[in-house]
Amino acid sequence: MTSGPAIADLQRLSEEVARDPGSSSFLPLAEAYRRMGKTQAALRVCLRGLERSPGHVGAHLLLARLYLELGDRERAADEWAVAVRLDPDNFDAHRGLGFFHLERGELSSASRHLERAARARPADPAVREALNVLRRRQAREAARAKLRVADTGVAPVDPVAPVAPPVAATSAVDAAPAQDVAVAESAAPPPDVASRESAAAPAQGASPAQVVSPPQGAAQVQGAAAAEARRAGGFERDPARVFEPLSVEAPYLGGLLLDSRGLVLAGSFRTDGMERGEMLGAVIGAAAEEAARTAALLSIGPWRGILMETERALLHVAPLEQNLFVLTAAVHGTPVGWMLRAAERAAKLARAFLEGEA
Amino acid sequence: MSDVVSAALSRLSQVPGVRSAMIVDAEAGVPVASELGAGVSGEAIAALTASLFQRTEQAARDAALGRLGSLQLETDEGHVVVAGSRPLIVVVIADRDAQLGLIRLEADRAVEALR
Numbered sequence: 520m521t522s523g524p525a526i527a528d529l530q531r532l533s534e535e536v537a538r539d540p541g542s543s544s545f546l547p548l549a550e551a552y553r554r555m556g557k558t559q560a561a562l563r564v565c566l567r568g569l570e571r572s573p574g575h576v577g578a579h580l581l582l583a584r585l586y587l588e589l590g591d592r593e594r595a596a597d598e599w600a601v602a603v604r605l606d607p608d609n610f611d612a613h614r615g616l617g618f619f620h621l622e623r624g625e626l627s628s629a630s631r632h633l634e635r636a637a638r639a640r641p642a643d644p645a646v647r648e649a650l651n652v653l654r655r656r657q658a659r660e661a662a663r664a665k666l667r668v669a670d671t672g673v674a675p676v677d678p679v680a681p682v683a684p685p686v687a688a689t690s691a692v693d694a695a696p697a698q699d700v701a702v703a704e705s706a707a708p709p710p711d712v713a714s715r716e717s718a719a720a721p722a723q724g725a726s727p728a729q730v731v732s733p734p735q736g737a738a739q740v741q742g743a744a745a746a747e748a749r750r751a752g753g754f755e756r757d758p759a760r761v762f763e764p765l766s767v768e769a770p771y772l773g774g775l776l777l778d779s780r781g782l783v784l785a786g787s788f789r790t791d792g793m794e795r796g797e798m799l800g801a802v803i804g805a806a807a808e809e810a811a812r813t814a815a816l817l818s819i820g821p822w823r824g825i826l827m828e829t830e831r832a833l834l835h836v837a838p839l840e841q842n843l844f845v846l847t848a849a850v851h852g853t854p855v856g857w858m859l860r861a862a863e864r865a866a867k868l869a870r871a872f873l874e875g876e877a
Numbered sequence: 878m879s880d881v882v883s884a885a886l887s888r889l890s891q892v893p894g895v896r897s898a899m900i901v902d903a904e905a906g907v908p909v910a911s912e913l914g915a916g917v918s919g920e921a922i923a924a925l926t927a928s929l930f931q932r933t934e935q936a937a938r939d940a941a942l943g944r945l946g947s948l949q950l951e952t953d954e955g956h957v958v959v960a961g962s963r964p965l966i967v968v969v970i971a972d973r974d975a976q977l978g979l980i981r982l983e984a985d986r987a988v989e990a991l992r
Contacts, residue, residue, distance in 0.1 A: 790941045799936055799939060801939075802932060802933075802936035803936050810929060812925055813950060814950065816922070817917075818954075820955070821953055822951065825949065825950050825951070826949040827933050827936075827937065827945060827949075829937040829942040829945050830946065831941075832943075
């Protein structure tokens with residue numbers, strides 16, 4: 520049983536927060552409510568506190584945990600993303616985002632966040648096991664791609680696209696029996712990685728999450744196949760490098776393939792040595808909605824692109840197909856004509872990536 | 878509104894292909910001055926373009942790309958050009974085949990006049 524504050528403490532905290540919603544007492548009060556199982560009350564206190572202290576990392580982490588407990592993983596991920604923006608080395612936020620992306624089969628993003636979490640706390644058992652799961656999935660996808668090429672001669676699918684649950688899979692690789700691997704329970708329970716892979720997965724926050732992996736023998740075969748595919752070249756593709764052909768041209772800064780929720784499907788955008796794709800994607804998704812509304816109001820047909828000039832860059836965002844956008848960025852001062860041509864090439868690369876032909 | 882700004886707005890609206898030109902309060906999303914084409918709702922355009930401006934401004938800030946200078950929305954049948962910075966922005970709505978270079982030039986002049 521977790522010990523929480525005494526009733527008197529709770530009353531004192533509550534009075535302090537009532538007097539001043541921005542008081543630093545809002546966090547222990549929200550945490551106390553959470554421990555008492557009063558999740559909604561905790562949520563209200565936390566949100567009110569954040570209105571006054573939007574840069575409070577601990578509050579964003581608690582909010583993420585509350586959303587997680589309410590089953591709203593998207594919002595939890597939003598809060599972790601905010602926490603990472605405020606504190607780029609925050610272990611809990613990177614771990615949360617790592618598990619979130621792993622669960623969704625977004626292996627590149629999962630890898631990025633889990634590696635950051637592992638750097639912060641190398642001994643954390645949940646992160647170490649999640650990285651093991653991630654590597655097995657990457658190897659499995661590479662092997663699956665190789666099998667597909669061998670069987671059909673068709674180019675492989677994206678190895679980091681969302682992974683279909685083994686129970687519903689049909690390929691030779693997927694048909695192998697599954698073996699459960701336990702992930703150690705962590706202090707702040709990450710999203711249930713296994714929920715889409717095992718019907719017997721425990722409830723959110725319950726003891727050890729179960730993660731499916733191929734049996735040892737199959738994994739070895741797949742690992743060898745994946746290694747062979749890597750040696751042959753061209754089979755293992757990194758979504759972060761989809762727009763790399765554009766990078767040989769001097770003005771190019773970065774490119775992103777985004778969905779309507781602002782999530783990054785592929786590409787990379789770095790400034791000042793930091794990857795900012797997810798951050799940019801979140802806002803660009805909203806800007807695209809505004810663009811569509813503006814075009815509709817003015818009755819000037821569907822929108823084809825937005826060109827933005829800032830002090831440091833020239834950016835272009837264009838709809839690719841339903842619910843997908845391509846962002847292309849170049850250094851400030853780049854001719855607009857070059858930008859528009861680069862945007863067209865970026866759209867072609869994105870389409871090829873989506874079709875598994877990049 | 879000063880004569881300089883009025884003149885800049887007038888020049889903008891006379892560029893071939895320009896349907897409407899406005900000065901908009903980017904924070905409130907309301908029109909400050911306008912030369913509108915027939916059947917155009919200045920209030921609605923001001924609200925939407927200000928919102929679009931704010932979103933892209935936020936994107937630029939979040940990505941450490943500095944201040945947003947201008948944005949241009951391209952559609953099947955036209956363009957919306959937004960230039961300037963808070964509190965006042967210049968908004969131009971133009972036909973698809975309008976001379977965009979000239980519009981951008983005049984929009985920049987209008988922005989200068991607002992400073």
